[in-house]
Amino acid sequence: xxxxxxVFVLLSVTVQAAAQVVYLPSDSLIFEKCMQAMDVxxxxxxxxxxxxxxxxxxxxxxxxxxxxxxxEQLVVNLREFDCTTFVESVLALSYTRKDKNPSFQTYxxxxxxxxxxxxxxxxxxxxxYTTDWIQTNEKRGFVKDISQQLGGAILPVNLYFMSTxxxxxxxxxxxxxxxxxxxxxxxxxxxQPHYYVPVSDIDKRSEMVKSGDMVCFxxxxxxxxxxxxxxALHKDGMLTFIHASLTAxxxxxxxxxxxxxxxxxxHNNGVLFVRPLEQSLK
Numbered sequence: 001x002x003x004x005x006x007v008f009v010l011l012s013v014t015v016q017a018a019a020q021v022v023y024l025p026s027d028s029l030i031f032e033k034c035m036q037a038m039d040v041x042x043x044x045x046x047x048x049x050x051x052x053x054x055x056x057x058x059x060x061x062x063x064x065x066x067x068x069x070x071x072e073q074l075v076v077n078l079r080e081f082d083c084t085t086f087v088e089s090v091l092a093l094s095y096t097r098k099d100k101n102p103s104f105q106t107y108x109x110x111x112x113x114x115x116x117x118x119x120x121x122x123x124x125x126x127x128x129y130t131t132d133w134i135q136t137n138e139k140r141g142f143v144k145d146i147s148q149q150l151g152g153a154i155l156p157v158n159l160y161f162m163s164t165x166x167x168x169x170x171x172x173x174x175x176x177x178x179x180x181x182x183x184x185x186x187x188x189x190x191x192q193p194h195y196y197v198p199v200s201d202i203d204k205r206s207e208m209v210k211s212g213d214m215v216c217f218x219x220x221x222x223x224x225x226x227x228x229x230x231x232a233l234h235k236d237g238m239l240t241f242i243h244a245s246l247t248a249x250x251x252x253x254x255x256x257x258x259x260x261x262x263x264x265x266x267h268n269n270g271v272l273f274v275r276p277l278e279q280s281l282k
Contacts, residue, residue, distance in 0.1 A: 020120075021108050022069055023076035028104050030078040031093075038097045046278040047212025050094045054231050054242040057081070057090070060251045062244050070171065072123050074112050084130075086244035086251060087214060087229045088114050091142075091276060114142065123171035124181040129159055130216050130226035132189045134274055141279060143214070145195070147272045150205045152195035155272075159186035161223030189225075198270040202259035206239035214274035215241050215258060220267050227268065232258070 034056055041052045063080035078089060092111040096102050099110075116125050117136060127133040137143045147155075163183035166172035172179045196218050197205055209215075211233050219227035230243025238257040245252050254261060262268045 020073045021076055022073050024079070027076050027078045031076075031104050031107055034078070034093055035097060035102050038093070042097050042102075046094060046098065046276050047210050049097060050090060050212040050231060050276055051233060051242070053094050053097070054086075054090045054251075055253075057086070057251050058242070058253065060086075060244070062246055062249045062251070064246075067126070068170070072120055072125060072171070074108060074115070074120060076108060076111065081244040081251060083229050083244045083246075087231065090231065094276070095142075113140070122178060122181075123169075124178055124185065128162060128182070129186070129189060129224075130229060130272075131157055131159070131192075131194055132185060134216070134272065135189065135192060138274075142277060144275045144277055145272060146208075146213070146275050147197055148195040150197055150208050150273060151201065152197045152272075153270075155194040155196040155218065155270075157190055157192075157194045157225050159189055159223060159225060161221075162186070164223065194225075196270045196272050199259060199262045199268070202262065202271060203239070203257065206234075206258075209234075209239055209273055210275065212276060214272075214276070216272040216274065217262060217265070217268050218270045218272065220269050226272065227265075230254075232273065 034053070037056055038049065038053055041049050061080045062082060064082045066077045066080065066082065066085060067075045069075055077085065081089065088111060092107055092114055095110045096107040099106050112120065114137060115127060117127060118125065127136055134143065134145050138145055162169065162172070163179055163186055166179045172182065209232050213232040215230050215232045216226045217228040218225065221227065228243065230241040232239060232241050233253060235253065240254045240257050242253050258271060262271060
């Protein structure tokens with residue numbers, strides 16, 4: 001049975017304004033079951049908890065475009081993921097399980113802080129580009145881009161896809177003011193230094209990568225930065241990853257290594273590695 005979406009207003013003394021959250025009753029139920037299942041893992045190092053949380057959702061269906069609410073609102077959907085919502089949800093769940101108050105309300109606050117620039121004002125508040133997402137969350141102390149310390153090469157980033165293809169986004173269509181906000185954000189990210197691990201070096205650097213590190217697949221498509229994300233996993237002597245797979249239509253542990261995966265994707269030429277940091281989001 002298809003349940004209607006419910007909009008709740010969650011209030012917290014740690015948030016200055018009320019945040020509207022869109023979710024189904026089943027999402028809060030999945031959350032509670034996940035928190036119970038992860039209780040035995042709550043004292044693990046954060047990255048190990050991230051891995052266990054990611055594996056908890058193995059088999060969950062892949063569904064794209066689940067965040068496109070108008071006006072922009074925080075969407076909680078633990079029933080289905082695309083690659084980005086999978087990574088954001090697993091990180092927020094892991095931080096919540098570490099919290100002294102691992103409530104659904106805490107999870108929603110953590111997810112909002114990971115997904116958005118500041119307060120949710122409009123479509124431009126969401127961190128659409130992965131390099132922007134990384135830099136913003138790195139400044140907050142939630143993650144650390146370790147690509148450079150792995151011996152990474154300079155990555156020229158020239159974002160412009162969204163602002164020059166406004167007709168492909170319903171929120172930007174016929175909205176030049178909002179499109180200009182996106183353009184300014186693109187230019188700000190372009191002005192910052194970026195590093196990546198080229199495809200030929202991934203296996204060489206694999207011992208320095210930890211299970212639970214984010215892996216972000218660099219694309220050569222003009223105007224974009226990253227085409228896919230997941231979590232690194234050492235398994236059976238190789239460095240692979242856990243991700244919401246478009247091809248498999250579900251969350252899987254990839255059967256081949258990260259390097260072999262990148263070598264098989266025409267428009268990928270390397271990866272970024274980003275480490276979740278052991279701290280509270282509060």
